[in-house]
Amino acid sequence: MYWIYCLFLLFIVSLLNKGRYSILAYKASLLIIFIFATGNYYNGVDWINYQKHYEFISNSGISSEYFAYEPGFLLLMYIFGNVLDIKNFHVIVIFISSISILSLSKFIKQIPKGVNKSLILFMLVAFIYPLYNDAIRQLFAFCIILPLLPNIKSIAIKKIIITCGIAALFHSSIILMVPLFILMRRELTQKFMFYSFICALLFLSLLINIESIVNTLNNLIPKMLYVKLVNYVNNMGEFKVGFFAVIDFLGICIFCATYRVFKSNNDISVYAIGTFYFFILHLVFYGAPFLQRLLYYIFPLLSVYSCFIFSHCQRGSGARILLPLTLIMTLSVFARNIFNPYYATDFYEPKFFYTDGVFEKHLDVERLKYRKCSVIDEYDPNFCPK
Incomplete structure (x- = not known):
C-alpha cells in the first residue's frame, strides 16, 4: 500500500x-x-x-x-x-x-x-x-x-x-x-526489423494454437513425450493477447516508421535499438505465461528507453508518441498490481x-x-x- x-x-x-x-x-x-x-x-x-x-x-x-x-x-x-x-x-x-x-x-x-x-x-x-x-x-x-x-x-x-x-x-x-x-x-536495418516482427507474430501464432499443435503430435512422437507436452500445456496457463499487444503493435509500427530519425544520432541510437527489441519481446513474452518472468527486466527498460527517445525528438515527430504509449502500459500494470488479490491483502494490513x-x-x-x-x-x- x-x-x-x-x-x-x-x-x-x-x-x-x-x-x-x-x-x-x-x-x-x-x-x-x-x-x-x-x-x-x-x-x-x-x-x-x-x-x-x-x-x-x-x-x-x-x-x-x-x-x-x-x-x-x-x-x-x-x-x-x-x-x-x-x-x-x-x-x-x-x-x-x-x-x-x-x-x-x-x-x-x-x-x-x-x-x-x-x-x-x-x-x-x-x-x-x-x-x-x-x-x-x-x-x-x-x-x-x-x-x-x-x-x-x-x-x-x-x-x-x-x-x-x-x-x-x-x-x-x-x-x-x-x-x-x-x-x-548491431545496427538495425529495415529488413531486419521487418523479419523480427514477422518472427514475433509467428511465435504468437504458435502460442495461440499450441494446444491443437500438441494434439496433432499424438501419433507422431513417443507417448511419454506426448504426455509431458500435454501436462506442460495444461500447466502453463491461458494464453492471452489483449490491450498490451495492441500497444506493442502500434509502438513497433511507429518505431519502424521513424527509426531514420535516430539512426544518424550516435548518442541515442543505442536506446532506439533497445526500444525496438523491448517492444518485440514485450509483445512475445506478455502473451506467454512461461516467459512472463523475463518481463521484470524487459518492461521497465522499454518505459525508460521510450522516455529517452521522447526527450530527443523534435516537436511533431511521430516517435514522441512512444512515451505516452509506454506510460499507459506502465500505469496499467501498476493499477493491475494494486488490484491483484495477491498484493491487495496489503491494503487491509499495511506494513x-x-x-x-x-x-x-x-x-x-x-x-x-x-x-x-x-x-x-x-x-x-x-x-x-x-
Whole structure:
C-alpha cells in the first residue's frame, strides 16, 4: 500500500525537476525510493520463505532448503546471517536496496542530457516495485546488469557474458538476456526489423494454437513425450493477447516508421535499438505465461528507453508518441498490481518497517502467508508448500 505514497511523491518531485532544482529533485527521488524500498517486509510468500531460510542459516549455518536458491543469494545470506551473525533478515533487504539505488544512479548518470531523471525513476518504480515488494533476487540480478546498458555497443561480448553470469548467481533467469544484449550491439536495418516482427507474430501464432499443435503430435512422437507436452500445456496457463499487444503493435509500427530519425544520432541510437527489441519481446513474452518472468527486466527498460527517445525528438515527430504509449502500459500494470488479490491483502494490513518497529506492531506471519497462498493456489496449486 505504501508504494502508492512512494509513487505519488516521486511524481510530485518529477514536476520540480527543472533548472537549478533538477539535481536536488533527483537526489530527493533516490532518497524516497531508498526509504520505501527498505521499509518493505513480509509482503509476499517468497519474502517469508527467504526470512525462514535466513533464520536457519543464522542459527545453524545451513538451511533445510539450502539448494533452493542460487548460490550468490545463499552466500549473501550466509555472510550476513552466519559470518557477521546478524539475526534480522532485514539487513539483506537494506543491502540489496542500497545496491539497487547505486545501480539506478550509475545508470541514470550515463543517459543523454535533457531527460527528466526523476520521471525516469517514477516510471521504473511504477513497474518494478513488485521486485522490491517480494522478488528481491530478481531485483539484485537486474541491478547488476543495468549499468552495462548505456554502453552496450562498445562493451566486449566477453564482459557482457561474465556480467550476466555473475547476475545469474542471484537469479538464473537473467542469463536468458545474453542473446538480447548481443543483438543490441548491431545496427538495425529495415529488413531486419521487418523479419523480427514477422518472427514475433509467428511465435504468437504458435502460442495461440499450441494446444491443437500438441494434439496433432499424438501419433507422431513417443507417448511419454506426448504426455509431458500435454501436462506442460495444461500447466502453463491461458494464453492471452489483449490491450498490451495492441500497444506493442502500434509502438513497433511507429518505431519502424521513424527509426531514420535516430539512426544518424550516435548518442541515442543505442536506446532506439533497445526500444525496438523491448517492444518485440514485450509483445512475445506478455502473451506467454512461461516467459512472463523475463518481463521484470524487459518492461521497465522499454518505459525508460521510450522516455529517452521522447526527450530527443523534435516537436511533431511521430516517435514522441512512444512515451505516452509506454506510460499507459506502465500505469496499467501498476493499477493491475494494486488490484491483484495477491498484493491487495496489503491494503487491509499495511506494513512499513520503520513505523512498525517504533510501535512494535506484531504480525501473524503464518496467517499472512496463508492469505497469500490462498490467492496463488488459484493459479499455481504447486507454488506454496502444503
